[in-house]
Amino acid sequence: MFQNLDVFRTAMAMARHAGMQQAMSAQNIANADTPGYRAKAVPEFSTTLRSSMMGQRATRAGHLNGSTEGTVDTIERHAAVDPNGNTVSLEEEMVFAVGAKRQHDRALAIYRSNLGIIRASLGRN
Template sequence: MFQNLDIFRTAMAMARHAGNQQALSSQNIANADTPGYRAREMPKFQDTLRDSMIGQRATRSSHLHGNSDWGVEGSINDIALDPNGNTVSLEEEMVKAVDAKRHHDKAMAIYRSNLSVLRSSLGK
């Protein structure tokens, strides 16, 4: 039963993705007035998780499985919003930051819950 604890790896990847999203949002917000700055966007978590967990099998298309090894690179948003060529939308960045916090909190809740189940099963 406890030979493969991929749930911990998935929760850690989810928390890391949320942290990277927070870092990217803060970088975008810091450069909101920089002329010509192009906002960077993170890919969705489920897109980053594909193809890395070889031992897992998806039984439904909505299951998360796959690669989570990527940096804080993100893609560049090329739609200019300001006359100076800046593509940062403070409203969108605030929404992304709140969403990242929710995902981080969810990842930590999953981690704590499964750690409690594991401790209970070991009798500790």
């Protein structure tokens, strides 16, 4: 019955992705006044999840093919360029940071809900 608990793996991946999103927003905000800095973003969770489920995965850094879990390529966010060449918008970064928090809260809610279901099925409330 509980041989395949992919929902926990997916919830953990969603929480990790939200953390990466939050870190990327923090990096962009920290470089808001850096001349020539280009704002970066993490691809959508569905895209990263789909690509991590396809293809090879490395289990340690010494492997030749595949990628290690948790590494996501960043993309450059195309936005209006300031006169100094910077593309960071603090308003947009605030919106992205709130989205990351919501995604993290959603992942924790999914995890708690499924953990409650398993505990109830085992008779351990």
